[in-house]
Amino acid sequence: MLDGSDVIVGVNTAGRAELDRGEFLNKDACERLHLTSPIGDQKLTMTLLSVRQAMEKEPGRNKASSFLVPADGGCPRMIVHVLGLGGTIDTVAVMVPTIVLNQNADRMRSLLSELYGLTPAEARLGTAMLAGHSSAADLALALGRSEWTVRSQIRTLFVKLEVSTKTEAINRMSLEVLPLNLDHSLTGRL
Structure with missing residues (x-):
């Protein structure tokens, strides 16, 4: 879970383990979430902005967006989901599920x-x-x-x-x- 400044305010057990490994996700000194892939991190920033703008236009409604991160700098391809939580303007959940193929x-x-x-x-x-x-x-x-x-x-x-x-x-x-x-x-x- 991220607040309006992309600071991590909550994380589940799987997310904590991934942050510790740092394979896909990491955080900076201010506890802001980043993807290890530069392309993925740029897409994350743009998607967070887009979801928050959609939430401002229709308060109280959940908003969601997904994007594919290509293999980049040793980071494998992955899908990232950004879910805007209705009832708030800036709180979002970021999910990186395991891909099965x-x-x-x-x-x-x-x-x-x-x-x-x-x-x-x-x-x-x-x-x-x-x-x-x-x-x-x-x-x-x-x-x-x-x-x-x-x-x-x-x-x-x-x-x-x-x-x-x-x-x-x-x-x-x-x-x-x-x-x-x-x-x-x-x-x-x-």
């Missing part, structure tokens, strides 16, 4: 199918979205499907996940599935 891609598809009642094709789509593929064209290329087919599967996936955007879908899947702390490599067959 590579040799566990089959397990990931199985988990998505089981949790959300997805078909095998929809589970492959969800796995590709969690791997950082976001546009329909990019997803179609990654999955070897037509863009039209992917767009149709995205609509069906939204209904099953009870969401209306790709960001919401990624947030929902990653918050419920990825903290299982399985293999976090992002390379491999989808």
